[in-house]
Amino acid sequence: MPLTDSKIRATKPSPTPFKLTASHGLYLLINPGGSRLWYLKYHFDRKEYSARWIRGPCKRI
Template identity: 45%
Template sequence: MPLNDRQIKNAKPAEKPFNLNDGKGLYLYINTSGGKLWRFDFSHNGKRKTLLIGKYPTVSPAAVFFTE
C-alpha cells in the first residue's frame, strides 16, 4: 500500500536511519537528523542500484507514484 502524507509526516527520526517502504523498490529514507529522501532500488546488469529521487516535501508522494 502506498505511503500517504500523514504516515510520512508522523515518521520521526530515530537513532539509526530507517526506511518506510512504498512498494516495488520505492521507499522513503529517514535519516537521524530528520531528513526524508525518496529512493528507488533496482537492478541493472545484475547489480543493485539506488536512485535518489528527491527530498520530501519538495517531491510529494503523488509525484513519485510508479505504475506498471
C-alpha cells in the same frame, strides 16, 4: 497499506536511519536529523543500484 503523506509526516526520526517502504523497490529513507530522501532500488546487468530523488512535497503513492 499505502504510504501516505500523513503517515510520512507523522513518522519521527530515530537514532539510526530507517526505511519506509512504498512498493517495488521505492522507499523513503528517514535520517536521524529528520531529512527524508526518496530512493528507488533497481537491477541492471545483474547488479543492484539505487537512484536518489531530491527532497520535495510528499504525494500519495
